[in-house]
Amino acid sequence: MQGIERNVDERQQAGLSESNPKAWRGRFPRNEIISLLNVNRPFNLAESTSQDLTLGELLSLPGLEDIRNLKLGYGTSAGSVALREAIAEGCKVPAEQIITTQGTALGLFLLAFEVCRSGDEAVLATPCFPPSRDCLLGAGVSVREIKLSFEHGYRLDLEQIEASLSPKTKLVSIASPQNPAGIQTSRADVEKLLVLMEKRAPDAILFIDETYREATYGDNAALESFAGLDARIVTGASVSKALGAPGLRTGWLTVENADLRERLAVAKMNTVISGSGLDETLATALLRNRESVLAPRRRLLAAALQELALWCESEDERIEWVRPDAGALCCLRLRADAFDEVAVARFWDLLPGHDLQLASGAWFGESSRVFRLGFGYLPPARLGPALSALSTVMDAATA
Incomplete structure (x- = not known):
């Protein structure tokens, strides 16, 4: 198909x-x-x-003893240094490559709004979390949907993606693990996808939503992040799912390209100005204590x-x-x-x-x-x- x-x-x-x-x-x-x-x-x-997660459980974590002294001013354009350092530790990339957003969906919207122009296309693997599709449409992007099948366990279909890539493609969007299926894409398939993009859509960025990456089972460690694998990859995640804190509205993007990162910071400033200092402080403590x-x-x-x-x-x-x-x-x-x-x-x-x-x-x-x-x-x-x-x-x- x-x-x-x-x-x-x-x-x-x-x-x-x-x-x-x-x-x-x-x-x-x-x-x-x-x-x-x-x-x-x-x-x-x-x-x-x-x-x-309850606020009481969060406030009992180490690192929040002085939160009453937190000044509720504007945050920085990229997000607090402490929060970006905590995110970077989990993603294994330098903290300067992190930009915080109000949830992963806003990150994808800003990415699409910034990298795509009139006539550009995005390729999206579905089924997907609805805002992953609809924020692209809201940003004015023509979307080519790659429908993955129940019969094949919602595994990524590289042949379908290859057929939909073109020089007009500026963004390819997948999730790993996926929402709604919880299926992980292998590193080998991501590397094959990058090869296809280089051949058919050389200007495209690969966005990988990793929101559920740390929500593993039993003694299984968190799945390895795709952040840092290739300069064309932008990953997104948040504290919402695995850590149970969607009310903090704190997510992030990992962006290796410095020019794109600066453009995203400007886009963020022109939409939400900055993140909430309170939310980012709470999210920092949560991430620093992620394993417990x-x-x-x-x-x-x-x-x-x-x-x-x-x-x-x-x-x-x-x-x-x-x-x-x-x-x-x-x-x-x-x-x-x-x-x-x-x-x-x-x-x-x-x-x-x-x-x-x-x-x-x-x-x-x-x-x-x-x-x-x-x-x-x-x-x-x-x-x-x-x-x-x-x-x-x-x-x-x-x-």
Whole structure:
């Protein structure tokens, strides 16, 4: 299958959206993933984060003893030195190559807005986190989507990407591990992709979203960052997912090219001026103590993944799944031989009545037969009951 080009002008001038195709007039396409900010049902299997860190847990970490004396002035354009040093330690690149952003999505938006001009294209691997697609469209970029398949475990399809690359390509965007599937891209595949880019899109930058890189299982160490592998690679991540602190709104980009880094700092200044000094101070302490925070979370994720795997095995006549490599999330699919289209629609209609919340595959560029299930957000005692409720909904949908 070839990549699918979405022309931003056509979509935005028409004012289309998935939820209300005739009425939406925003520059950014509307996506129903926004509902996760407004609804949190008791059996929330839609969230992709680990359990939320509390402010009390964060303030108990070493390094915050003098936070009452923190002056709440403007931050620096690149982000605080202390925070960039803590990020650099985890990415194994020099601190001067880091620029902080309000989450990874803003970083990608600024990158696309700065490196792409009218007529330029971006190649995007999907399914993906919706803002990873929609911020490109909002920045005015023509997007060529490379649809990865459930059947092939959402592994990167280099042949599809090669066919979509051209001299117009200025940005290639992937995630590793992916959202919604939690699948890691190998170093070998990234190196092959760089070769293809050199041949077919020599001016392109490769953006790799590494938001879930540290969300491994049990005693497994964090996956190695792609930062520093090649000057054409820009990575992005945040404290939101593995560390459970999305409320800090602190993310970053690793950018080896000094000229691009300076341009991004100017773009940041003209959009958000700087990061919050309070958020960056808290995020610095969190990152400096990352292993003590991550270790218990990795054990919880490993236990939750095992519980989910057993449930998937018990339900294998009705669902299929792609086991994730990392992250608190994975993709499941309602089997076509068990659910016709009417039953799929009924499945989604029944979820709220059972206090259940799932993330529809349609949000990410998949079909509604697929859904993202987050297995790390609920407390351990509630995951089992939530999966039992999900079985009950499947019973009712096919009754």
